[in-house]
Amino acid sequence: MPQASTMQAYRASLLHFHADPAFTEKPDDAYAYHEDGLLLIVDGKVHAAGDYATLAPTLPQDVTITDYRGKLLTPGFIDTHIHYPQTDMIASPAPGLLPWLETYTFPTERAFAEPEHAREVADFFLDELLRCGTTTALVYCTVHQDSVDAFFEKAEQRNLRMAAGKVLMDRHCPDFLRDCENNGIRASEDLIAKWHKRGRAMYAITPRFAPTSTEAQLRATGELAQAYPDTFIQTHVSENQDECKWVKSLFPEARSYLDVYDRYGLMRPRAVFGHCIWLDDEDFARMAATGSAAAVCPTSNLFLGSGLFDFEKADGHKVPLSLATDVGAGTSFSMLQTMNEAYKVARLKGSYLPAIRMFYLATLGAARSLQLEGTIGSFAVGAEADFIVLDPQCTPLMARRTGRRESLEELLFALALLGDDRAIAASYAAGQLVHERRPN
The missing domain is CATH 2.30.40.10 (Urease, subunit C, domain 1)
Structure with a gap:
């Protein structure tokens, strides 16, 4: 002793x-x-x-x-999908995902070019997570390298185990948020060298979602993920039906939205896909086969009217699952509130989610999704x-x-x-x- x-x-x-x-x-x-x-x-x-x-x-x-x-x-609770730059735009009205991005998300993220603003928001964000019992999160920053530095600096001050990454985005977005040529990949590699496994920090390679990356960027992102296999990958998939139609028009050769990522080598252990509402059985089987995980975001999906996650279908393929707030489309930092909505979503889909399972998904289930069992x-x-x-x-x-x-x-x-x-x-x-x- x-x-x-x-x-x-x-x-x-x-x-x-x-x-x-x-x-x-x-x-x-x-x-x-x-x-x-x-x-x-x-x-x-x-x-x-x-x-x-x-x-x-x-x-x-x-x-x-x-x-x-x-x-x-x-x-401590583990939130596997959340955007710290969207803290100040939580509860912003919009008729759907794509107009919400254009009206609120992109203008809000522009301010993170200023390091002092990024540090102030990161301070508040981390305090809010801790106030709600979340001690680890998989976090989206913005396209700005300084936004990542600010986040990790503030997490390091609190000695928190956090994963985060710079958003990669080189098309279908405002010029002020667009990666030029290959600078997003170079910046990501610099951030990996600086922060990944420094203290309790972990880096997440972060293509925003397939429509905002060219094929060249997705290809380079897959190569980056292969070069650094112990980093995380985080992105969005099959959140909204309009988004799914858009992806089909941009990538007509892909079998499905998820298949776009698979083609570029972005499905592997430590890859976490937010939402996963409109996936079919073949998609879920592929997630299970590659060790990729689904982050279920019920408050966000209800807020934007995106759809209802099918727990029964995902469980049928034993896909690694966790719960996530998805602030700022998500309407609460609280994982307890997230459980509240997850329970109702399951009921509306005809299944039942016991509380004991919800607490598992917010703790060990999330750790397993992140390949961190035994650590947190x-x-x-x-x-x-x-x-x-x-x-x-x-x-x-x-x-x-x-x-x-x-x-x-x-x-x-x-x-x-x-x-x-x-x-x-x-x-x-x-x-x-x-x-x-x-x-x-």
Whole structure:
């Protein structure tokens, strides 16, 4: 047992996962839950997690136990699709995806040519994530190299595990956001050299979506992804029917929208595709075969009227899934609010999404989608100690409902359907407190 001076101890209910509840014989086999638990942290990593009665007698003398009894500790939420430059345009009205991009997104992203503006927005964005219990995210920056530097600098100050990348875009966009010749690829490679695996930073190669990249840029992007196989790839696919028609007209030789990316070598492990609403069975089978993952963005898809994700079809092919906010088309930074909408989307598609599965998708499921199992997303020994403290009594209604719960599923369902940032009592990154909710 380590010295008392190097150990942190937290007493509360504990929940984390070791399997997907949708693919275990019994859902209880997918997770570990300790009603009265103890989480032990040493040097920013999980040392042990289990029953308080079992672990407490093994502690060195003089270890201070932070008492969160009555609350629930889970691994920090992981948001696998979000745009930090769109923070200031959240809740902007538009009749659909493409006019929303033209009217709000592109003009807003223009301001990120100014490094000071990028740093100010990154500060607010990261604080908002932590306030909502999200400790890791896969983040879109803008086409500006400085926007990526600003984001990683602010994440590094907080010692957060974050993945992000410069948007690649060389057509069908305003001139002020267009990559010229091959400068987007060169800038991306420079950013990989500067930031990828520096501390807790990870780089994501980021073509915005197929219509805004020429074939030459997509080809060069695929070559970049092959040269740096441990980087991430993030982009959008099959979000909106008008977008899908546009892609078909631009790439008539491709079997499907997803096939465009496949042709350029952009499907592989650590490739995360946002939305995936209008994919067919062949597309989902290809995602599973290549280890590519789908980021499900229910609040965004409902806000823009894009469509409903088919959980049952994706699960039929065992595609790696996670939940994502997609701010700023998404209408909340909260993964709890995202679960709320995901549940309703599943019901509208004729399937049922238990709360225990939603919490898996926001933690270990997301870590698996990012090929980061064992690093984040669980309380496995040696995992980085990113965790959150959920408060079932954060509001009078929540307290009343959870006080009548009869199962863990009911507790989690109430947190997902009634919860928001107020349910996050505290957020920790690498064992250090990075957010604490103040009483009203």
